[in-house]
Amino acid sequence: MSTPMVLASTARITHLACVDVKGEDAEKFLQGQTSAHVALSNGHFAPLTCFCTPKGRMLANAQLLRLSDNHFRLVLSNTLLEPLIAHLKKFAAFYRAELSAPGDVTLLGAATDDASVIADTLNLSLPKASWQHQSDDQGNSALCYPDGVEDETSDRWLFVLTDSAAEHFQADAEPHHWQLSDIRRGLAWLEADQQDKYLPQMLNWEALGGISFKKGCYTGQEVVARAHFRGQVKKRLARGVIKGSKSLEHGASITNAAEKTVGEVVTSAVNDHGQVEILAIINTKALEEDGELTLEKQPLALCELPYRIERLDPEQLSQTVPSQ
Template sequence: MTTWQQFLAQYGAQLSTKAGANEGTGISMDSENLNASLPAWNTNSLQTGFVAPLADLGLIRVQGDDAASFLHNQLTNDIEGLGLTEAKLAAYCSPKGRMIASFLSWKTSEGIFLQLSRDIQAPIQKRLSMFVLRAKAKLADVSTEQLMLGLGGQAAADTLKQWFPTLPLQAYAKTDNEYGSLIRVPDADGVARYQWISTAETLEQAWPALSASLAVTDASAWRLTEIQAGIPRITVKTQEQFVPQMVNFELIGGVNFRKGCYPGQEIVARSQYLGKLRRRMAIAVIASNEVAAAMEVFNGSDATQPCGMIVNAEICGENQSLCLVEMKVADQEAGDIRLGSNDGIALEFQPLPYAVLDITQ
């Protein structure tokens, strides 16, 4: 247990080997000590204000004169153009154009940071390092040096002003000061969300004020708001399953089609320009607490083969999960989509918070 985890344990936190519907190592909060049961934070705190330690995320720092150009040649977004006051989504793809990682990336005076699911952090860092070759770039795991908090809800902004008097106003805007980096991420269910990245010392000093003003939740609450915002996260179970457009990644700013080559670029570009996209990602509610990433979904009238896959899922109420599901557009339009088999639990589709544009020749 790290010093940060020991510190959180004083406030009712405990280590957990399963975080919500997506399995992984993280921190879960003792609901008895915190009086913050799942239904309470799901229905109230996500709107009024919450703070969550994001122990299920890993962080890679890339330093060196060639750090930006190296990453630019590996990822789907324009990393050479990444500024100090912004963050960008990006994907790392296989040569076949399938996503093997999704990142939130940002730049500070200390280097370029890549945030990703912790269950794939080590192998992705190793894979990227294999392609450094003669480039002046060095990758390091800084997951225990730079810690991450997710904050959201109506009270989050006023609470954060104690440390960041000028808040980032737009999605993916970033501000830095002596207290670390603060990134505004897309709203969820109509309320603002932020990520605060800093040292354990800084966050420990801030924690009493944070926990006094905001409900303390575990990382599953943050993942639920990511689903509400329509932002997919690639985990070990879903690696190499999706071309970026299948999970709407280009719609949320994760792909730059004007930049140079990167692994899988030809296939990603071909998917974009050679006709209408046949697969997309949607949001759905499922009446079950047993929904997990990589589970298949079926058209109710076709038992022969699945028509899609769960990308991410989190419990959102009693016997209810919210999920991101990638599937054939035609099947979604036809309706009657079921979990696990053609006679499984029905999916109830919800509107995405952004427009899904048809791509035609």
């Protein structure tokens, strides 16, 4: 093998992993389990989605790709790989559908210049719109993600590659920069210790286009829809920053001026300025008040999210992705 190309702005992404769903009934099976309208995953648009308990609590959130007519791939937290497969297999037994974790997959996160190099080297088309993906018949995919960094309009790409394709590249960037971009984008990926805790709307999932309110039934759909149409979501995902040099534990408490707990950390990452950036689920009443919030004995400065807290139908979002 030739010497791998060194890519300074590319990181190997190990906190995410893949689940494959294959079979003649794969689409029908997923349609009854996931918040996405599976037909929208058409080989070019890769909708965000989630899996819930009958009570509407999230077991996992993911991005859904269609690689062929009977082959779908989910990208999600690596800690949820085995739990989600075990959960879904209980229902897959009634369908011609099989679930597995592909063992020969490498994920790379790349900025614009490096993404072009990877795509050109592999003769892989580079998608240009957020949540769009392009895949080849070798099992390689490029997914376009919105960049969360303030004052920048460039996108970023997640490459899901076979191990043999990934061997062409040496990723030299730190993966926490990818996690920071997700945080700045207001995009939180659940991990295993957070299962069965949150309604999808608490993670602003409907504002990211991760819930179809126009599809048929799926597990937890009734509770999720009721919370939306009755406006019963009293906690929301928010961005914030504190001084610090290490990431925080999931569930770390956020308190108000009266030292009452009003929120908890969902995910965090350290930036290059001696700060910890977080996404946290906070009571909406506390978000509306002017009082100081505290985390880890530090004042918590809230930051704006890059989207509005309002419903974004994936059916509408998919129309911005050309059907090729």
